[in-house]
Amino acid sequence: MMKLVTCALLAASTAIADEGQVRLKDGPAKDLVVGRCAICHSLDYIPMNSPFLDRKGWEAEVDKMVKVMGAPITPEEAQKIVDYLATEYGKK
Amino acid sequence: MWNRRQFLIDLAKGFAAIGAGTLRPGIVLAAQAAAWRTPGLPSGTLDSSVLDALPGKRPLVKRTYRPANYEAPIEYLTDAFTRSDAFFVRYHLPNIPELSTAEWKLQVAGDSVERPLTVDWQSLTRDYEQVELAALCMCSGNRRGFSEPHVPGVQWGHGAMGNALWKGVRLKDVLARAGVRKDALEVVFDGAESPVLNTTPDFVKCLPMWKALDENTLLAFEMNGAPLPHWNGHPVRLVVPGWTATYWMKQIISIRVVPRPFDGFWMKSAYRIPKGKFPIIDRFISQESETTTPITEMVVSSLITNLRNGQAVRLGRRLEVKGIAWDGGYGIQTVEVSTDGGRIWRAAELGRDLGRFSWRQWSHAFKADRKGVQTVMAKATNRRGAGQTFDLIFNPAGYHNNVVQRIDLLVA
Numbered sequence: 207m208m209k210l211v212t213c214a215l216l217a218a219s220t221a222i223a224d225e226g227q228v229r230l231k232d233g234p235a236k237d238l239v240v241g242r243c244a245i246c247h248s249l250d251y252i253p254m255n256s257p258f259l260d261r262k263g264w265e266a267e268v269d270k271m272v273k274v275m276g277a278p279i280t281p282e283e284a285q286k287i288v289d290y291l292a293t294e295y296g297k298k
Numbered sequence: 299m300w301n302r303r304q305f306l307i308d309l310a311k312g313f314a315a316i317g318a319g320t321l322r323p324g325i326v327l328a329a330q331a332a333a334w335r336t337p338g339l340p341s342g343t344l345d346s347s348v349l350d351a352l353p354g355k356r357p358l359v360k361r362t363y364r365p366a367n368y369e370a371p372i373e374y375l376t377d378a379f380t381r382s383d384a385f386f387v388r389y390h391l392p393n394i395p396e397l398s399t400a401e402w403k404l405q406v407a408g409d410s411v412e413r414p415l416t417v418d419w420q421s422l423t424r425d426y427e428q429v430e431l432a433a434l435c436m437c438s439g440n441r442r443g444f445s446e447p448h449v450p451g452v453q454w455g456h457g458a459m460g461n462a463l464w465k466g467v468r469l470k471d472v473l474a475r476a477g478v479r480k481d482a483l484e485v486v487f488d489g490a491e492s493p494v495l496n497t498t499p500d501f502v503k504c505l506p507m508w509k510a511l512d513e514n515t516l517l518a519f520e521m522n523g524a525p526l527p528h529w530n531g532h533p534v535r536l537v538v539p540g541w542t543a544t545y546w547m548k549q550i551i552s553i554r555v556v557p558r559p560f561d562g563f564w565m566k567s568a569y570r571i572p573k574g575k576f577p578i579i580d581r582f583i584s585q586e587s588e589t590t591t592p593i594t595e596m597v598v599s600s601l602i603t604n605l606r607n608g609q610a611v612r613l614g615r616r617l618e619v620k621g622i623a624w625d626g627g628y629g630i631q632t633v634e635v636s637t638d639g640g641r642i643w644r645a646a647e648l649g650r651d652l653g654r655f656s657w658r659q660w661s662h663a664f665k666a667d668r669k670g671v672q673t674v675m676a677k678a679t680n681r682r683g684a685g686q687t688f689d690l691i692f693n694p695a696g697y698h699n700n701v702v703q704r705i706d707l708l709v710a
Contacts, residue, residue: 224350225363246494247392248363256342258448267450274563276497295342 225250235290242279242287243271256295264291336455337607339443343453352529356384361452365389365491366529369457375622376603378652378659379432380460382522387529388437388458388543390501390564393492397549399525399533404472404517408486408554412477419533422517425475426467431514431539432656434461434624438542438569438593442696449696456601461622461657464537466518470511473555478507481557483584485510487536490549499563503545504556505538506582514539514627514655517550539655540595540627541580542697544569559584568695569593575691576698577684580626595626598685599700600633600660600678610708611666619646619664619705622657623678629654631681635662639673639704646676654681666709674705 225248230236243249259267265288271277272284279287335344343361350360350368358368366387374384399419407414436459443453452458473485486504493500509515516537519526526532531548538545544564570590571578580594600623611617619637623630629651634643649659666672679685686700 228346228363246498247365250346250360250362253342253346254340254361254453255450256340258340259450263450274499274567275493276495278495278497 228253231294233290233294235286238283239287239290242277242283246275246277252291252295258297259291259295260297261288261292264288264296267291336443339453339455340448343443352387354383354527355387355529356381358384358386359455359457361454365392366394367452368529369454370460372456372601372603375457375459375601376620378649378656379462379522382462382524382527382530385435385460385462385521385527385530386437386458388452389491389548391491391493391498393494394528395490395492395549396528397490397533402533402549402551404534404551404553406472406476406553406555408556410479410482410555410557412479413475415476417472422467422472422534423519426471428465428467429516430463430465430520431516431537432461432463432652433514433537433539434459434596434655434657435537435543435546436460436596436624438544438697439695441699444690444699444701445692445696446690447692449694451696459543461624461652462521463523464516464518465520465523466516466534466537468513469515469517469536469553470513472517472553473510476555478555479557482507482555483557484555484560486552486554486556486560487545487547487550488552489531489535489547490551501564502560502562503547503564504560504562504585505545506584507555509538509541509580509582542569542593542596544593565592569697570695571693571697575693578626579682593697596624597698597700598625598630598678598680599623600676600686600703602674602676602703602705605674605705605707607706608708609705610710611672613666613669613709615666617664617666618661619674619676620659620661621646621676622659623676624657625678625680625684627655628684629681630658631679631683633658633660633662633676633678635664636675637664637672638668640675640702643677666707669709672707672709674707675702677702 228249268284268288272279348360349357351357361367366389368387370384370386404417440454440458442451484504488502518537519534536547571593573591582592585592602621604620623633633646635646636643646660646662677686686702690701
């Protein structure tokens, strides 16, 4: 299985090189969003799902990431992340 | 609804870009990008999508880099079989190992198995009868991006699907060798892809016993006459003809036959549709709840592949509208085309029948005889008499969008 793990890391690093092109909008919690969300997925998931979610919609997404996907995000961080997403990528 | 005039303009630009020649390998040009900027998708989706080539693939429409989610531009959906290097890519988890045939092994076990066994490449390709069939593989969420209102998820346009010739062995033959007990209820499948965190649910799916034992359900190792591409499940994937691609597990390494309903996020919470809203025949009863049911077979649908919204056409010109039509494995009976916005419908000519699980090509000749906007539409009906809908059947995950397409030509 070690071999599998090595290959997985290589494949992941290639994808990370491409996803480095994704640029999120500047905002107070941008670094936090990048630091937490990009652990598991590229950041294009955010602009792709915009701008049609309202605050409640983004809250549900962040909640799913924490409760279902096990994202290591504290409740205080989750609040900041939702604020950022609702402000920068929310339904106007 | 999007702004109609603006979308016609956008699309006209998009069509011009196609004429200029898109899809050159390795090249992403903003000016050409318009060709696949499908209207109706969220603006953030359009802005964050690019044409990008994964290793071994042609440039496809990148929706997300990691996990990799790429769809085929419509130009690739015109053929009877979709070329493997243009076949859509859809992953739920980001760590996707390169698996050689030498290291691949499939464990067949579970409480309802008599003799647990390990199948290696040699055994798979030597010990079982091999069969080949044509089948459409379509993501459950294909066209999710057109949902009104929009719903979260990968914002697919039309291209999260492809038709291919799959070669492999029957799942039922492998299960027979392991011996299935009388109490068997479901078959649970796991692939080699894995999450970053061990707190994230692994992507595991299951099938009801009857579908797993269907003679058309395959463990496939070839696609279009060649080994499966890495991004489409090399070396072995499940092929579940008629059902949406969520069940077509890639890089399959574990099969468990169990006597109880499998309890996992990707079955119990994801890939579910409201009960009774869609004309579905295949049920997955052991996974149903009071209000929802797992998605199963594909609904009847069609796609116009050679005309674009906003395309400029000279008055009086003779044209042909071409496309594809499909369903959940009953077979397409008719495709009807309207070239006057839905008043008169005429039967299209159907292409070769490649089997009931394949999509069916069709075409219809007509004249651009309406100055201004001439609306072309197509609707398919299957052998059970089921058809397409004119109004979206909204559901929270954006599945089963088979709304009849409208293509507005600008005739002058």
